[in-house]
Amino acid sequence: MKTIGYAAHSATSELVPFIFERRELRGNDVAMEILYCGVCHSDLHTVRNDWGGTIYPAVPGHEIVGRVTAVGPDVTRYKVGDPVAVGCLVDSCGHCDQCRHEEEQFCRNGRTDTYNAPDRVTGANNYGGYSKHLVVREEFALRMPEGLDLAKAAPLLCAGITTYSPLRTWNVGPGSRVGIVGLGGLGHMGVKLAAALGAHVTVLSRDADKAQDAHALGANAFLLSTDEDAMAKAANGFDLIIDTVPVAHDLNPYIPLLDIDGTLCLVGQLGPVPEPNTAPLVLERRRIAGSLIGGIAETQEMLDFCGRNNILPDVEMIRMDEIDAAFERMERSDVRYRFVIDMASLPAPATT
Structure with missing residues (x-):
């Protein structure tokens, strides 16, 4: 699937439109159109290679909310049209003691982060949620509670x-x-x-x-x-x-x-x-x-808790082309309290 996102091509460059391919659906994959993506300090640190190891081009984003557009033949949890979310993880080994205890973020064999991490099957670098579409294992897609405002919910995922x-x-x-x-x-x-x-x-x-x-x-x-x-x-x-x-x-x-x-x-x-x-x-x-994020089950528990209690972040909505200005403001703590990108603002629709 060909899609579009915003990528940094070096530690000092601005983020710019970037056309790339999402993988074809595997049996247990969910494809989603990304509607909203939160902006995290981790995105800024990764783009600027503050922690080392950034692979360019880098498409950040791990606070992702969207809707299912397609499912693989083995998917049982979701159907087309369902509102779903993806956080900081998109895969883990599934069989180590930590994965069995639903603590995938501590996977003994290495968790797979949503971006700037190799796909567990192909080894290709993952691209994150500053984009139009995402493909993810259904086990790492989270169900959005009914009634929770999707436009504000993305920062819950981190x-x-x-x-x-x-x-x-x-x-x-x-x-x-x-x-x-x-x-x-x-x-x-x-x-x-x-x-x-x-x-x-x-x-x-x-x-x-x-x-x-x-x-x-x-x-x-x-x-x-x-x-x-x-x-x-x-x-x-x-x-x-x-x-x-x-x-x-x-x-x-x-x-x-x-x-x-x-x-x-x-x-x-x-x-x-x-x-x-x-x-x-x-x-x-x-x-x-x-403490490091949380496992998938605990993240779903958190979303459900927020749904029952109508807990949402305080957010400021931005366009995708405002991301560099948002990064600068975030460094000055000039946001109350989280930026969220409206992915309808991307400059062109994806093509398949």
Whole structure:
């Protein structure tokens, strides 16, 4: 299938229209027309090769919502016309212990990411959701809940599951005391999801102007992380803190905020951070942990939870040709809180 997307051809080039071929349907494949695609910091990091290993041309995008246009002969879960979604994963080995435990993101034999990763069968580089069409194994296509606004839902497929998974891992519910560090694309979803689970939610930020937004999103409290007195008074006050900051930063101010057996979970920054002081970890049995998206079953659980509670990201819709400007704004944190690309804006229809 010939289709069109937007691709970067180097770490310094703008994204431009790119014609390419999607694979022919295998027996258990679903073909979908992409209607909306969220814009994630990971897209920007990949395009600019910040993490190394980017294969060009690179078509980013792993927050994908669309409709089924065709199915392979062995597909049983979907039919043409169904609304479906695809997140950060499009394949895994299916038989290792992690895959059997529905934790495909930790596949022992290597998960297959939605873009900038080799297809498990052909070895060809995958292209992501900044495009008109996608072909994916039916096991990695997710059913969109009835009534959930498709135009706003795309960021749930990364920002949503990235914050939902640690909330579920650490059994957050009524009575839980949850802190969310940072109020961007991930952070604002963490607030909404934690509040819906019944937790007492506090937003931690260096920006006092975020307090009003934090409360509007459902937070119970706001803690200015540069206020040493307020931080001292908040000591031992949290069971779980989800740190969504996407750049290197000092973790030490947050560790004393944890109660005994409390956890600081990192979901934003990948790479080195300033050295943590281990004394408050050892003396109060606190933990620093990390979390990576979620498995397919947990992602479907998250979508269904959002459907029942009408939880959606706050988004700004853009055209496909506005992506470079959106990247620049995202670097300045000038978005509330997630960009979503309307794929109807692509310059030409695909041809087959």
